[in-house]
Amino acid sequence: MTSRISYMGTKHDLADRVAEVIASCRPGRLLDAFAGMGAVADAHAGRRQVWTNDVQHFAYLAGRCRFTDPHGPLPASRMRELVAPIYQQNMRLLKEQNEKIWTLAEKLPGAATFEEFEFVFDRVSQENLMHEGAYGCFTATYANAYFSLPQCAEIDSVRCAIDTLRGRGVLTQGEFEWAVLTLGQAALRIANTTGHFAQFLTPSASNFKRVSKQFGRSAFDQWLVSLDTLKPSGTTEWRSSNLATRSDCDALLKRLHSSSDVGVVYCDPPYTDDQYSRYYHVWETLVLNDYPPVTGAGLYRPDRFTTPFSLRSKVTGAFKALVEEVASTGADLVLSYPSNGLLHDVGGNPLEILQNAYPNAELIAQIEHSHSTMGASKGSATASVSECIYLGRA
Ligand SMILES: C[S@@+](CC[C@H](N)C(=O)[O-])C[C@H]1O[C@@H](n2cnc3c(N)ncnc32)[C@H](O)[C@@H]1O
The missing domain is CATH 3.40.50.150 (Vaccinia Virus protein VP39)
Incomplete structure (x- = not known):
């Protein structure tokens, strides 16, 4: 790292x-x-x-x-402690509202055959995902595409927590910005792509294991890793x-x-x-958190x-x-x-x-x-x- x-x-x-x-x-x-x-x-x-x-x-x-x-990101252990209740509450709301499909989506990383993977993947793709009363920008925009549904919910829930903590004055503007930046680095690491955000991998018999592996990584855990590794430059x-x-x-x-x-x-x-x-559109959405009306195979924002x-x-x-x-x-x-x-x-x-x-x-x-x-x-x-x-x- x-x-x-x-x-x-x-x-x-x-x-x-x-x-x-x-x-x-x-x-x-x-x-x-x-x-x-x-x-x-x-x-x-x-x-x-x-x-x-x-x-x-x-x-x-x-x-x-x-x-x-002047400072750097908050240490992961401190940030984890601060975000936990708000993060968990937002996760709970998203999970409850999408319960059936969530249970299916959780099976994707463990799919043994492409047929099994494809069946579940198609089912999740057809679902109209809900996010009432919860942060759900990534869930609504990129689930089952650049990220799995649970990964999107994790990203949304981190965002919910850090926005709330900034609003309460618990996080400074600088700590908030580092939290978004490190979330962006983590998102890139876990994304279902070849290393950039121009397009996501459409699952096929030859790549579904790779897609499964990426879908199985925790956005939250990877965010904590980035909080402890990404550093400011110089003094x-x-x-x-x-x-x-x-x-x-x-x-x-x-x-x-x-x-x-x-x-x-x-x-x-x-x-x-x-x-x-x-290459930047998903990161732009991460910064703006603005539920963009995306289009095309790459799910691009309208304001590129x-x-x-x-x-x-x-x-x-x-x-x-x-x-x-x-x-x-x-x-x-x-x-x-x-x-x-x-x-x-x-x-x-x-x-x-x-x-x-x-x-x-x-x-x-x-x-x-x-x-x-x-x-x-x-x-x-x-x-x-x-x-x-x-x-x-x-
Ligand atoms: C070749 S990359 C630069 C990479 C950079 N030297 C580095 O080490 O990461 C070009 C950058 O220019 C930015 N860019 C493109 N058009 C621009 C413009 N008209 N004004 C300012 N930045 C622009 C892109 O967003 C991209 O980050």
Whole structure:
């Protein structure tokens, strides 16, 4: 179990190399403009003040907790004690209202044959699940899909407990946010997926054992594990002067004045024509707890963000605007982009675009890198690519 979160496109294994490049840049704050889970910000703990930004709620939450919160999560033992009565009450309500189907759903992890599994799975899928007077956002939205019915009830019941405890002033806002973040990490670990939230596994004769195994894991137990393992980055003192925002980078950079304390902007924009919001939608629901009217095979939320960096017709324009906006702030620009990224696909060249605003821009490094699961929606789980690091000095 790690002290940080890894997800699609996370640059943990490149972060030290990127940090070396950034070390040679202008002094001042590092703005990690597409921070995701913040691997590069992490590599600057104690070295430079950082500002993490991402357009997604969950990535923003990760930035707030790991890079700006003075404390860390409450220890699991203390949290378990605090949430127990409220958690159990919400579980009881959900169980009572869905009693028959709950008993069936509990059999899924132990199914011996696919026929047995399929029969129960189909039965649960047809059920209109109830959550009257109880927290039931995940139960209503993702049961028997990304998670089993009991797992959804556990996630809803944790949410019910931590919302209530925050409302009563028992949990601080920071402790509440860490509780949501760690619940998100636990949800990813137990999800019925190949490691990301773009789609869930439809049970088949060849994969039902894998689905059963994931369905049998306890969301609550895994949440407690995450509470004790996920850690803030760096020291309290370093975090106290960091920043985290949730903004479209275009809007953010337009607001950033040349008088800001940002010395260098690190950009790790999306690089495929898969919209990142496909990978974040379940986490967005976890943060918002808003019972979204989901659609399609992936059960997507209606408000998914569309980035021009993942649109063939707009990626070149998005890059040009990004580079010009960063240059207008007077900061240095460090860019990570793979050699097979969408911009290359449409005949564009990151270095040429950089050189328009930063005449001295150069390709600093080209590193073989395994993009974990980024190829998943196109069929393969990992792809070995060449990650290029470009530098433009103001
Ligand atoms: C390649 S990932 C960054 C990964 C990150 N460097 C890490 O180590 O985890 C790209 C990130 O950009 C975010 N993003 C996409 N479009 C954006 C936009 N227009 N403004 C801000 N963030 C955006 C996505 O949500 C995603 O987290």
